[in-house]
Amino acid sequence: MNRCTHCDLKTNHETCPLCHAKVGAQATQVQGTLYPAYDTKEYRTKTRISRLAIFLGVLTVLICLAINIIVLPEFLWVFYVAVSVFYVLILLSHTILSRSHLGGKIVAQVVSLTILLLVIDLMSGSIQWSVDYVVPFLIVGGILLMSIIILKVRLRWGGYVSFLLLMLALGFLPALFYVAGVATVLWPSIVAALFAMTTFSAIFLFANRAFKTQLGRRFHI
Amino acid sequence: MDQWYKIDNTGKIFHAVSSATNSSVFRVSMILKETIEPDCLQKALDIVAIRFPTLTVRVRKGVFWDFMEYNDAPLHVKKESDYPCAPIDTKSNNAYLIRVLYFDRRISVEIFHSLTDGGGAVEFLKTLVYQYLILKGESVAAEGAVLLPEDPPNKEEIEDSFERYSTGRSEKRSGSRGEKAFQIKGTAFNPLGINVIHGVVDASGLNAFAKRHGTSLTGFLMSVLIHVIHTEKMTRGKSEEKVAIALPISLRRQFPSMTLRNFFSVANIGAHVDDHVTFDDIIKEVTGQLKERTDKEALQANINRFVSLQSSLWTRLTPVVLKYPAMRLGFNQFGERAKTMTLSNLGNVKMPESMAPHIERMDVVLYPTRNSPINCGLVTLNDQLTITFARSIEENDIITAFFRELRRLTGFEIAIYSNDWGEET
Known part of the structure; x- marks a missing residue:
């Protein structure tokens, strides 16, 4: 073993792990090294890619904001860009590139698309077509897609339960919009809520005992 | 085998607070005398995994609490390539929150703290390790010091002992956040990662030395730590704040339990140090506080507080989406704010005599957090105490000062080695 004269300690390293002073050649250890050599470049690249994506998104919005203010200050179209950038970031980082659960990806898509549509609709004057028609059917589509996947994956459905429950809860969002006076057309909201209730009832009545057991666990207090 | 478990009282907190800078993953390792054979280790793990049903689980999301469920996917041993205590990516780990790693002569188990x-x-x-040595054809016996892989899991091993020992008396924490302790600041590693520095020292010699100074091994090392942190603090001109070391205490000694789940409490041991306080004064203060805070009554109060906090109907009926941010806030305001560093001593690990010749020593790595970027783990095996500092910041002044001071005070030889994370050449 080498000795660091500064720290008065023994070490097998070439440089002292504490003060970094050169203490001699790496001891030809009978024992070998106990840690792997790390490829920090790989770690850095991973961090940089995600930071770069966020930076590019922010830069795009800032450039558009500048152009918007200079060219057409009376109409702030930059919000369309900002919300689209937000959606693209979710799409890339979560839906496409991440290894998140498929159920989570569906929920994230429904939620981020809902936000995108609400903002676009709001920018056009008043929230109307999004809450009246598109959002309710988007949620119905999400529930339907999740149900089909659960039927297809059969044995591995356990991981989808929380996400399905979340989607079913989202099914009542359009009805809430209607009650709050944000939405003006009733029937799509009713369709979404009914679809959520029907899906839940169907699963509860026809699914095997395992699903009910899962429900019990998910709601344990 | 469709078993499920509620997450124990302490474990719930780790679910709420874990993040990229707080992995909540700790590591225990054994360094053997010979290079590890991966195939043999895998076979051993396949046998042993069934014996520990509460560790080989997946975590499912619940509305009011998350929970653990039996996981029938294969759990693979992996050659170590990442830094210690890196966050566990459940996707690439078949949903397990435990990983078994090998490298050279070292077998490491890294576990998300909510499991145990x-x-x-x-x-x-x-x-x-016992099963591994058996499969390698070594003549070893359990000698009552190892849980046998072929035995069925005992009911007591999977119990939440907090529930068993809670006396039901609701003892609430005072509303105040308590005194803020000195917090170590530094430059986070880029890329994020954890540097570990181990110091190996003669355990019985150091223990006897501590006894001569009227304290325990933990008390002595804690006093050295407080002393060097104070010196470091003075260089930053922060003389008012006290140095407080959080010490996790296993409750199994005072409250007999065979549980393999979380069953520990934390005592903050602190001292206001100024230029007139000598090292012996620090030892006296630390030893006194250790006695007081590890007293059975004090620990009982902690158990009751833990249980009463989480068993109130209000807490139980709040959805996790609201509960977790509140728990994070509590953790940062009450837990992290009140300590400078965590020091955990797993004690002198008892191994069968027949296994001792095959194992050199052990170490434990405690994940650092944003507010506690340096943590310290102690464990003794084969009369070798391994002191391990894990840090997420570039600055290692406190660690350097600690080992130099320990050497100066005791005169014992200390062998240092590191994983060199962040030490660019």
Whole structure:
């Protein structure tokens, strides 16, 4: 073993792990090294890619904001860009590139698309077509897609339960919009809520005992 | 085998607070005398995994609480390539929150803290190494010191002992946040990662030295730590704040339990140090506080507080989406704010005599957090105490000062080695 004269300690390293002073050649250890050599470049690249994506998104919005203010200050179209950038970031980082659960990806898509549509609709004057028609059917589509996947994956459905429950809860969002006076057309909201209730009832009545057991666990207090 | 478990009282907190800078993953390792054979280790793990049903689980999301469920996917041993205590990516780990790693002569078990504490992790590692040595054809026996892989899991091993020992008396924490302790600041590693520095020292010699100074091994090392942190603090001109070391205490000694789940409490041991306070004064203060805070009554109050906090109907009926941010806030305001560093001593690990010749020593790595970027783990095996500092910042002044001071005070030889994370050449 080498000795660091500064720290008065023994070490097998070439440089002292504490003060970094050169203490001699790496001891030809009978024992070998106990840690792997790390490829920090790989770690850095991973961090940089995600930071770069966020930076590019922010830069795009800032450039558009500048152009918007200079060219057409009376109409702030930059919000369309900002919300689209937000959606693209979710799409890339979560839906496409991440290894998140498929159920989570569906929920994230429904939620981020809902936000995108609400903002676009709001920018056009008043929230109307999004809450009246598109959002309710988007949620119905999400529930339907999740149900089909659960039927297809059969044995591995356990991981989808929380996400399905979340989607079913989202099914009542359009009805809430209607009650709050944000939405003006009733029937799509009713369709979404009914679809959520029907899906839940169907699963509860026809699914095997395992699903009910899962429900019990998910709601344990 | 469709078993499920509620997450224990302490474990719930780790679910709420874990993040990229707080992995909540700790590591226990054994360094053997010979290079590890991966195939043999895998076979051993396949046998041992069934014996520890509360560790080989997946975590499912619940509305009011998350929960753990039996996981039938294969749990693979992996050659170590990442830094210690890196966050566990459940996707690439078949949804497990535990990983078994090997590198050269080292077998490491890294566990997300919601599954178990140091005591449970050590039992798992002991059984794993025992089975590994058996499969290697070594003549070893359990000698009552290892949980046998072929035995069925005992009911007591999977219990939440907090519930068993809670006397039901609601003892609430005072509303105030308590005194803020000195917090170590530094430059986070880029890329994020953890540097570990181990110091190996003669355990019985150091223990006897501590006894001569009227304290325990933990008390002595804690006093050295407080002393060097104070010196470091003075260089930053922060003389008012006290230095407080959080000490996790296994409750199994005072409240007999065979549980392999979390069953520990934390005592903050602190001292206001100024230029007139001598090292002996620090030892006296630390030793006194250690006695007071590890007293059975004090620990009982902690158990009751833990249980009453989480068993109130209000807490139970709040959805996790609201509960977790509140728990994070509590953790940062009450837990992290009141300590400078965590020091955990897993004690002198008892191994069968027949296994001792095959194992050199053990170490434990405690994940650092944003507010506690340096943590310290102690464990003794084969009369070798390994002191491990894990840090997420570039600055290592406190660690350097600690080892130099320990050497100067005791005169014992200390062998240092590191994983060199962040030490660019």
